[in-house]
Amino acid sequence: MLFSSLAFLYLFLPLNIVLYYLFKNKVYRNIVLVLFSFIFYAWGQPLWVTLLLMTAVADYFLGRLIEKHSGTSSGKAILFLSVAFNIGLLVFLKYSGFLYENINALFSVSLEPPSYGLPLGISFYTFRSVSYLVDVHRKDIKAETSFLDFLMFLSLYHLVAGPIVRYSEIPDQIKQRSFNIHHISSGINRFCIGLFKKVCIANIAGDFVAQYMGGDPRLLTTELSWFGLIMFTIQIYFDFSGYSDMAIGLGRIFGFNYAENFNYPYISRSATEFWRRWHISLSSFLRDYLFTPLVLKFRNWGKSSAIIATLITFTICGLWHGPSWNYILWGFYFGALISLELLFLKKFFARIPRVFSHVYLLFSAIMGWSLFYFTDLSHLWNYLGVMFGNSENAAFHFEFFTVLKANIFWLIIAIVFCMPVYPFVEKYLMTHSKFAFLQPSSLFKTVVVIGFNICLLLLATSMLVGKSYNAFLYMKF
Amino acid sequence: MNRTGTNKNEFIQVVVFTVVLVVFGIFFFAMPHKAISFIEKRKLSVMPVFSWDNLSKGKYTDSLDLFFADNFPFRENFVEFAFQLKEARGLGAEDFAFYRTPTSIKPPKCGKTKRDTLDDSSRVKDGEGDIVNNWIFICQGRALQMFGGTNGMALAYAATINKYQALLKDKVTIYNIVVPTATEFYLPKEYLRSTVQEKPNIDLINNNLSSGVRAVDAYSELLAHKNEYLYLKTDHHWTVLGAYYAYKAFCRSAGFTPLALNSMVKKSKPNYIGSMYDFTHDKRLLDSPDTVDYYIIPGNYKTYDYYTANQKLAVRSQLLVEYGWGYGVFLGGDFPLIKVETGVKNGKSVLLVKNSYGNPFAPFLAAHYENVYIVGYRYFNLGLINFIIDNNVNDLIFLNCSMLANADWHIRCINNIMYYRNVPIHVPKDSLKLKHDKDSIITKHVDSLK
Numbered sequence: 061m062l063f064s065s066l067a068f069l070y071l072f073l074p075l076n077i078v079l080y081y082l083f084k085n086k087v088y089r090n091i092v093l094v095l096f097s098f099i100f101y102a103w104g105q106p107l108w109v110t111l112l113l114m115t116a117v118a119d120y121f122l123g124r125l126i127e128k129h130s131g132t133s134s135g136k137a138i139l140f141l142s143v144a145f146n147i148g149l150l151v152f153l154k155y156s157g158f159l160y161e162n163i164n165a166l167f168s169v170s171l172e173p174p175s176y177g178l179p180l181g182i183s184f185y186t187f188r189s190v191s192y193l194v195d196v197h198r199k200d201i202k203a204e205t206s207f208l209d210f211l212m213f214l215s216l217y218h219l220v221a222g223p224i225v226r227y228s229e230i231p232d233q234i235k236q237r238s239f240n241i242h243h244i245s246s247g248i249n250r251f252c253i254g255l256f257k258k259v260c261i262a263n264i265a266g267d268f269v270a271q272y273m274g275g276d277p278r279l280l281t282t283e284l285s286w287f288g289l290i291m292f293t294i295q296i297y298f299d300f301s302g303y304s305d306m307a308i309g310l311g312r313i314f315g316f317n318y319a320e321n322f323n324y325p326y327i328s329r330s331a332t333e334f335w336r337r338w339h340i341s342l343s344s345f346l347r348d349y350l351f352t353p354l355v356l357k358f359r360n361w362g363k364s365s366a367i368i369a370t371l372i373t374f375t376i377c378g379l380w381h382g383p384s385w386n387y388i389l390w391g392f393y394f395g396a397l398i399s400l401e402l403l404f405l406k407k408f409f410a411r412i413p414r415v416f417s418h419v420y421l422l423f424s425a426i427m428g429w430s431l432f433y434f435t436d437l438s439h440l441w442n443y444l445g446v447m448f449g450n451s452e453n454a455a456f457h458f459e460f461f462t463v464l465k466a467n468i469f470w471l472i473i474a475i476v477f478c479m480p481v482y483p484f485v486e487k488y489l490m491t492h493s494k495f496a497f498l499q500p501s502s503l504f505k506t507v508v509v510i511g512f513n514i515c516l517l518l519l520a521t522s523m524l525v526g527k528s529y530n531a532f533l534y535m536k537f
Numbered sequence: 538m539n540r541t542g543t544n545k546n547e548f549i550q551v552v553v554f555t556v557v558l559v560v561f562g563i564f565f566f567a568m569p570h571k572a573i574s575f576i577e578k579r580k581l582s583v584m585p586v587f588s589w590d591n592l593s594k595g596k597y598t599d600s601l602d603l604f605f606a607d608n609f610p611f612r613e614n615f616v617e618f619a620f621q622l623k624e625a626r627g628l629g630a631e632d633f634a635f636y637r638t639p640t641s642i643k644p645p646k647c648g649k650t651k652r653d654t655l656d657d658s659s660r661v662k663d664g665e666g667d668i669v670n671n672w673i674f675i676c677q678g679r680a681l682q683m684f685g686g687t688n689g690m691a692l693a694y695a696a697t698i699n700k701y702q703a704l705l706k707d708k709v710t711i712y713n714i715v716v717p718t719a720t721e722f723y724l725p726k727e728y729l730r731s732t733v734q735e736k737p738n739i740d741l742i743n744n745n746l747s748s749g750v751r752a753v754d755a756y757s758e759l760l761a762h763k764n765e766y767l768y769l770k771t772d773h774h775w776t777v778l779g780a781y782y783a784y785k786a787f788c789r790s791a792g793f794t795p796l797a798l799n800s801m802v803k804k805s806k807p808n809y810i811g812s813m814y815d816f817t818h819d820k821r822l823l824d825s826p827d828t829v830d831y832y833i834i835p836g837n838y839k840t841y842d843y844y845t846a847n848q849k850l851a852v853r854s855q856l857l858v859e860y861g862w863g864y865g866v867f868l869g870g871d872f873p874l875i876k877v878e879t880g881v882k883n884g885k886s887v888l889l890v891k892n893s894y895g896n897p898f899a900p901f902l903a904a905h906y907e908n909v910y911i912v913g914y915r916y917f918n919l920g921l922i923n924f925i926i927d928n929n930v931n932d933l934i935f936l937n938c939s940m941l942a943n944a945d946w947h948i949r950c951i952n953n954i955m956y957y958r959n960v961p962i963h964v965p966k967d968s969l970k971l972k973h974d975k976d977s978i979i980t981k982h983v984d985s986l987k
Contacts, residue, residue: 061598067605070565074558104595245547248554264626271637275672279637279685459635459731466634470626506546510553517557522622525606525615 061103063306064258066524069517072100073310080314086236090212093314100217101180108179111149112215118145119189120210123196127203130196139197143190150186154178158383181220183380187345188214191226194349201228209234218310221303223321223341230316237315247312249509252516253482254305257298259520261474265295268463273433277443278451283460285446292433293426294474297326300339326478329417330406331397331424342380346373366402371395381432386440390431397424564610571608576616576823582607620820633676636817673817674720674728678825679770680813681720683732686943691738694942695745697952698935702747704922704955705933709888712790713746714753714936715739716775716783716894719768721939722760735939742942753790755783769829771822772811774864775938777831780897783936791932793905801832809863829863834900837880842872851876856900867896873916875899877909887932888925890914890951895936906932914950920957 061068076096083089102109122142129135151159160173192213195201204210204227213234219225227234272280272288280288301322311318325337335343351373358365371392378391397405409417430447434440445451464471574581585591585600592598609615674681694715702711717735724732736756743752759767759782767779781798788795806829814822834856841851856877858869868875871893886908889899892915902909910930912921925933941947 061602065602065606066609067602070558070561070609071605074555074562077555078559103598106595107593241544241547241551244551248551271672275637276685279672462633463635464627466627468627503546506550510550513550513554514557517554519622521609522615522619525609525612525619 061100063303063310064255064263064520064524066521069255069521069524072096077313081239087208089237090208094208094212094215097212097215097217100220101215105177105180108177111179111182112185113211115146115149115185115189116211116214117207118142119193119214120204120207123193123203123210124205126193126196130199135197139193142193146186146189146193150182153182155379155383184219184222184224185214187224187342188219188226191224191228191345191349195226195228201231204234216316218307218314218316218318221307222300222339223304223307223318224345225318225341226345229319233316240315243312243315243317245509247309247314248513249309250312251306251309252513254302254307254309255520256516257302257305257477259302259523261470261477262295262297262299262302263523264467264470265291265298265474269295269433273443277439277446280443280446280451281460282446282449282451285443285451287460287463289426289430289433289443289447293326293429294478296429296432297322297478298474324478324480326422326425327418327480328421329409329414330401330421331394332401332406334421334425335394335398342377346377350376363402367399370399370402374398382435384435386431386433386435386437389437390428393428393431561610565605565608568610571612574607574613574616576613623820632821633674634817634819634821635672635674636819637672672731673813674724674731675813675817675819675821676725676728677723678821679719679723679768680773680817680819680822681724682718682773682813682940684718684720684735684738684940684943685733686735686738686939687733688738688741690943690945690948691741692745693945693948694937694951695742697948698750699745699747700952700955701922701933701935702750705925706747706749709925709930709933710791711750712753712787712932712934713743713750714755714783714787714934715742715939715942716755716779716937717759717939718773719775722763722767738943739939751790753783753786755786758782758786766828766830769809769811769827769864770825771809771813771827772864773813774811774894775897776827776829777867777897781832781901784898784901787934788905791905796834796901796904798832801835803830803832804859805830806863806866811863827863829866831857831866831897832900833857834903836904838903839878841876841878842869843874843876856903864893864896868899868911871896871913871916872911873913873918875909875911877903877911879903879907879909881905881907883907885932886910886928886930887934888912888921888928888930889934889936890921890954891936892941892947894938894941898936902934912954914947914954917954918957921954922956 061072063069076092079096080089080092083092098109098112101112119142122138122145126135126138126142129138157173160171163169164171192201192204196203204213213227213230216225268291269288272284273292277285304321308318308321319341321339321341323337323340325334328334328337351369354369354372355365358368361368372395374391374395375388376391377394378387378389381387381391409420430440430444434443571581572583582600582604584604585597587597591600672683674683695713698711698713705711717739720732721735739756743754746752759779762778762782765778766776767782768775781795785795787793807826809827809829810823811827813819838856840854840856842854843851854869854875856868858866861867861869881904883906885906887902887906888910889895889902890912891899892913895911899909899911908928910924910928924930935951937947
């Protein structure tokens, strides 16, 4: 099931909200969330729900065991085994095909890879589990004693494709969530904005990506190849950030407060800054559980320790995104850029006008997305060739101008909303007295907000009706 | 800040939003469900049939999603609004539009199998692959697929036909019919540089056929009638009229007198919106729907579909499935094998190797042969060479459109069906649509087979 499906919006979600708030008892509310989460996961993949349950049972008991043996070598061993169990499952289900492919290529054999399919959200709930177990070992949190509460944390459908929320960030919210109308109201607003971003911007951009990047690059002109890649740059941002908005919005509706996951990454001036604004929950997870331990391990190597840790961390970050060499290279690409910034690039850009650093980052990010998109590196090579002039087709074909003209307003909206326009406008309206009629207590503002939410909802609904299944890009993780 | 006032206003907002969601959900159950979308001129999804197998594979829930979307309250209004939103995305609507898509027909499973018998003589050269249609151009209410065939692919197609000739030369007469697509005749001159000319490609195929293979010049016949309704505007197929002219060209080559159009009863299925709308969702196509004409072939004949797993169990069917939707009227869709036993007592048999393009062409053969075998090369699995010999086939026809005659996986399919293959059978989706029609003869037989 997807957040942007009509069945979710008009059957699943209202039923969930009504049933949840029908009960005042927190245990019943948690049971409702667990039941709805399992229905969500089971929708489309009923058998894999058993894996989620099995992981929850295993990690619940392992967490308690780790806490019991905390500070001892057996505690460490149990931690190692439990992390290995979780990561091992992920590797087996997500990467075994990739491993077999490479073994076959290296050793000229023809081993048949298993084909189990990928359970929904496994990359995300595995990381949630791992962070929980490590934090218990580090004594940052106490092990959860209620299996129901732990199951709810692990299975929360809001988080099926991120953000990666750690147990340590929401322990009180798992136990006790108070009814807060302001949070619910802001959650609905956030959910509608995310829905609009996903359906009305990302999906449209995705259509262009399928057309221009999904076909034979030999048939493209140079400007169309750039257009296709810029469309992917737009699609991936609005798809993932839109989804995160919806997840955060859903969380607030049910009393959870998840941290922000995107902070307008395309306004960054460096790759370092980009990764502080892009998929923040993933980059902070990797920083805390991989980068920092690596830096400590290599601390005797001076500055090189940071470089090596950066390269390893980002390579693994790339690998997490998909079982294919292009993802690994994409991760390494950003690791290399950040390392270069650490060494000299940052100082260089600090000395020249800001616009150059913005251009540098935008260009780097866009080129990085080409690496992210093409799992077949020969296709990538062909596509890049066309982008940089190696096209058999005459430039500025009328098609480019026709497509641009037919979508210019939409494109402007997409580009503008890559920038922090919404928070700027919101802050401006709230802080200027001439807009007092838009204060939170004003009925006029309520009407405006309701109209805004319903408008976004109906716009998205129009575009969803008649269209078939439209998966989030990150759903495959 | 007036907290009470704020809370009350936010409460109103939350309630209104939730009520809107709930109301649409209630409407879904309360409002009657339509069977047809008048705006899109197609059947809407019906409630899927439950099975544990479908549930475990996720197919049931996917179908439920589609059913919900297809039967959403005020669906037609939302679809119309979505069209308006699309036009509002830019500066005014042009009369034409571009849609770049990957090749429109998905590669069937026979395309690349472990027992791929494609040898070097027919092997695709590096760099020449499956891409023969990378975009759709809509103009004057017609969708045109840009042709991207190459010399290499044309030669590979000819080589595959020649292999059949080498194996069957003393036993059958082989006919090759490659027809152009609508783009060849209807693409405005100013956009010609966006496509590759099809005639040189077709000529290259025909000029490289072995001496015993008869190349049928359907191109000239179609060109002479290009101002007639030869191709569907909203679909990637041709019309029965286009197929008729190809049939006329075949008759000239085979020495038959073709059936006269006015000797057959003509029927029509209006308001058909085809595959090009499915790919593009372009409103221009909705505004110019097709009419699917078909001719009732005179004579007595019995038609049998072989589409079960072993392709040996026959199910009674019809040459023209009149309750079929649009283009599906021709043969009822795509099947691995169809056999037609006619009232023509001349002891001659013909076997037509085709994809869906051959569907409106096939019925005309019932006027000239005692037995007509129609083989869907994407699905057939019994080994064509032995099948031809065992069933005493006299004439073997390969019919294809230029686009797919230049497609690697289609060429591989035609090659791979030469011999029996032990590969999973892909039952064609089109045939399954008819299972839900309660009046279908096929439905009754399928139920009895279960």
